[in-house]
Amino acid sequence: MNAIDVHGLVKRYGDKTVVNDVSMTVRKGEIVGFLGPNGSGKTTTIRIMCGLLTPDEGHGTVLGYDLRREGLLIKREVGYMTQRFSFYEDLTIAENLAFVARLYKLSPVKDYVDRTLADLGLSSRRNQLAGTLSGGWKQRLALAACIMHKPKLLMLDEPTAGVDPKARRDFWDEIHYLAGDGLTVLVSTHYMDEAERCHRISYISYGTMLATGTVDEVVRDAGLTTYLVDGPKLERLAKELRDRPGVEQVAPFGASLHVVGSDEALLKSSLADLSTREGVSVRRGETSLEDVFIQFMAKSKDNMQ
Amino acid sequence: MSRILDFGRLSALLVKEFIQMRRDRITFGMMLGVPLMQLVLFGFAINNDPKALPAALLALSQDHYSRAVVSALENTGYYRFDHIVRTAGEAEALMASGEVVFVVTIPSDFARRVDRGQNPEILIEADATDPSVASGAISTLGTVASQALVRERGTSPDAAEQAAQLQVVVHRRYNPEGISQYNIVPGLLGVILQMTMVMMTSIALTRERERGTMENLLAMPATPLEIMLGKVLPYLVVGAVQVAVILGASKALFGIPFVGSVILLLFAVLIFVSALVLLGYSFSTFARTQMQALQLTVFFFLPSILLSGFMFPFRGMPDWAQWIGETFPLTHFLRVIRAVMLKGAALPEVAFEMGILALFILIYAGIALLRFRRTLD
Numbered sequence: 001m002n003a004i005d006v007h008g009l010v011k012r013y014g015d016k017t018v019v020n021d022v023s024m025t026v027r028k029g030e031i032v033g034f035l036g037p038n039g040s041g042k043t044t045t046i047r048i049m050c051g052l053l054t055p056d057e058g059h060g061t062v063l064g065y066d067l068r069r070e071g072l073l074i075k076r077e078v079g080y081m082t083q084r085f086s087f088y089e090d091l092t093i094a095e096n097l098a099f100v101a102r103l104y105k106l107s108p109v110k111d112y113v114d115r116t117l118a119d120l121g122l123s124s125r126r127n128q129l130a131g132t133l134s135g136g137w138k139q140r141l142a143l144a145a146c147i148m149h150k151p152k153l154l155m156l157d158e159p160t161a162g163v164d165p166k167a168r169r170d171f172w173d174e175i176h177y178l179a180g181d182g183l184t185v186l187v188s189t190h191y192m193d194e195a196e197r198c199h200r201i202s203y204i205s206y207g208t209m210l211a212t213g214t215v216d217e218v219v220r221d222a223g224l225t226t227y228l229v230d231g232p233k234l235e236r237l238a239k240e241l242r243d244r245p246g247v248e249q250v251a252p253f254g255a256s257l258h259v260v261g262s263d264e265a266l267l268k269s270s271l272a273d274l275s276t277r278e279g280v281s282v283r284r285g286e287t288s289l290e291d292v293f294i295q296f297m298a299k300s301k302d303n304m305q
Numbered sequence: 306m307s308r309i310l311d312f313g314r315l316s317a318l319l320v321k322e323f324i325q326m327r328r329d330r331i332t333f334g335m336m337l338g339v340p341l342m343q344l345v346l347f348g349f350a351i352n353n354d355p356k357a358l359p360a361a362l363l364a365l366s367q368d369h370y371s372r373a374v375v376s377a378l379e380n381t382g383y384y385r386f387d388h389i390v391r392t393a394g395e396a397e398a399l400m401a402s403g404e405v406v407f408v409v410t411i412p413s414d415f416a417r418r419v420d421r422g423q424n425p426e427i428l429i430e431a432d433a434t435d436p437s438v439a440s441g442a443i444s445t446l447g448t449v450a451s452q453a454l455v456r457e458r459g460t461s462p463d464a465a466e467q468a469a470q471l472q473v474v475v476h477r478r479y480n481p482e483g484i485s486q487y488n489i490v491p492g493l494l495g496v497i498l499q500m501t502m503v504m505m506t507s508i509a510l511t512r513e514r515e516r517g518t519m520e521n522l523l524a525m526p527a528t529p530l531e532i533m534l535g536k537v538l539p540y541l542v543v544g545a546v547q548v549a550v551i552l553g554a555s556k557a558l559f560g561i562p563f564v565g566s567v568i569l570l571l572f573a574v575l576i577f578v579s580a581l582v583l584l585g586y587s588f589s590t591f592a593r594t595q596m597q598a599l600q601l602t603v604f605f606f607l608p609s610i611l612l613s614g615f616m617f618p619f620r621g622m623p624d625w626a627q628w629i630g631e632t633f634p635l636t637h638f639l640r641v642i643r644a645v646m647l648k649g650a651a652l653p654e655v656a657f658e659m660g661i662l663a664l665f666i667l668i669y670a671g672i673a674l675l676r677f678r679r680t681l682d
Contacts, residue, residue: 052523075526086521103525 003184006060020207033198034188041207042188050080079151089131104149136167156187205300222292225264229257231280244270355621360407361388368416377453383442402654426472433477435488438618490555492615506585507598509536529677537582544578565645576662577638583669590676609633
């Protein structure tokens, strides 16, 4: 049985279709990254799957429960971490945890709260108001609160936005540790390095699912060719290359340019004259996930128009 | 000039303010619709000299003199004899429950005394819990009744003299000295409870929504009923404290008599407060912001205070205004609390009004649960 198995989800607000025929399958114990530009429908899709929104069309199961009819059962076994900190800022850390523990009928409440505080390393600050915590600590508290009831599926909506790299790494270590215990995780993110930490990724844009698979699969299936161009006056060179046939992306990375195109032969011939220039070198490079995503975004924008 | 007041900058602020005003539909509607509605509503409804007050007639003799007096009283426009009763007990019950404001008793020997010129008497009992209600009706009474008798007996000077000896005995019941605080202070209990209870609970859900905690609350396994009860029950405790303070103060500061059952009163308060907190909670399912919730509260507060019989005699309003008044819990609570505190009414006399209050609980809870979304749609 898959942890998430949904098909043809559609959500409209007025005449705007926010989620358009999205299907998704997540196996048990998998960590799936959910990527896409701002406003692409990630949050809406996650909210549908944890029962916070009713889809206009589509069906499926989450943890084996029917998406439309068994919302309350889904809520009991899913942990959902919202994008914005949504615990009570005027309650202390311990009071927030106790509130959550009671709602999930965890007993004895005190044991759960004490253990969670100890795991977090917040035992000494238990009586501090949650609103006074820094961003990184709020995020850790929110994660701890939504795994306290031992959910089978964790949905995280941009959990690491605005968090420093060290906290981010600790966070991902924790996610992998939990997945090792059999927890299934769906996490939305904008960060490429985080996408690469996932077993699989799904890319959504303007409400439409564009790609699904491992990072390597997604990169390979995109069928892009990348050349690295080094040389003097890169900015002028970049401007020149953008207008050449077959060149779809030109982006500076450090001292070289990534030149990306989907037609390998055309791209190769467009760049052929460069190697004759003084100080300029052209070589084949690895296509990165970011290159693929930029390509996706450009393409789906075309589709919109 | 431009340092302190620059018209370009000022106009930027003004334009922004007007745009925001227009976006907030509820506020906009309140600014335009509410004043007009209030003007019409209150202008036509409120009447300090109430006419056509419900009265009961206890006529122990059926003679032409009695009929003459009764029709003369009706012709003043102040009295409307809805009930013809046979015993003093029936009349007493009608007055205790507030169904009639007056009981006019014409004794069995009335006609004989008129004929013999033996100082005929009629008794008018007025519900003086609200002293202003009965004052107009009572002041016109003596002359009108005498003149009716004069007409009925003929025009001889002898007859006129005898008829003029008519004695009208007026009993101001429950509040013989006509102290208006007896009426106002118990009413204030209802008004104060209404204001605080509805206001506090009307922001219940909007506060969660504005602070972003609603999404998390909904993602956890709490049912709509649990959330509703969790939001309103704490305010029953707050209400209990208020009731204790107000009742204590009304005794200590104003010396308001308390003749009825305390248990019955507290039971009525419990029903009333339950209805109020659920009303406030259902407001919070409509309002999107705390500001809108407070506006809804005020929008509700003003007509209920003016049309409930708290500030102006309920019976003095035109029928349509009375119908509107009936839709406010406060109206029914005022009847119960005045009946119990001042008239010593027991459960049977106030059961109907308390039943209506209980009905408000069901209606408001129903609205709130229907309006409440388990989702963020």
